[in-house]
Amino acid sequence: MVKVQKNVRTPDQEILKLVKQLEAQHKHCVGYDKMTRLIKRERLSYTVNKKRVMRIMKEHNIKADYRQPKRKRVQEQETYEAQNTLNRQFEQAAANRVWVTDTTESAYNIRKYKVRLHVVLDLYGQYLLSWIITPTETSTGAIKVFQMAKQKAGGLAP
Incomplete structure (x- = not known):
């Protein structure tokens, strides 16, 4: 024993x-x-x-009590979606009837710097109405490029 x-x-x-x-x-x-x-x-x-x-x-139900990392929450930005009035009909019969816009980001100097190119095209001849290069992608660049197109064409497209 x-x-x-x-x-x-x-x-x-x-x-x-x-x-x-x-x-x-x-x-x-x-x-x-x-x-x-x-x-x-x-x-x-x-x-x-x-x-x-x-x-x-x-x-013994011993657990690590650690704080969860904080998430950076960015408020949702408002997006505006227009009605699809073109229905993919990109061929237009007259000038200054339909304008389209696009913003393209381009990096240079080994991707250290970025610029944004804002353009407005007329779909009739598919030619460039106005363009602007900005360091940041903001709505001010898009608004300014439309104002430039308005001055060049003499008014806004319907």
Whole structure:
């Protein structure tokens, strides 16, 4: 018959004590991976691996209480969608009836700098009415290019 001493701690109990101590010391923000590394620093007489620490923490419901990273939430920008009046009929019978616009971004100097090209086209002859290059893509560039097209054509297209 083998006598078991009551004061002798099993390795799991000793690890649990260390886990609770380190949790309090690190303000409950240590997961099993970092906890294993911290326990290995204690130079115990037996080996401690991640699975063992994970099992002990799971059995005693010890979890890392860490703050979720904040998300940068940009307010949704308003988008304006016009009715599809062309129905993909891009061939026009007269000038200054339909204008279309586009903005294209171009990078230069090994993609360090970017510029935006805003253009307005007349669909009748598919020729350029006006264009402008801006450093940023904003609505002011699009408005300005339409104002330039209005001055050149003598009015806005219907």
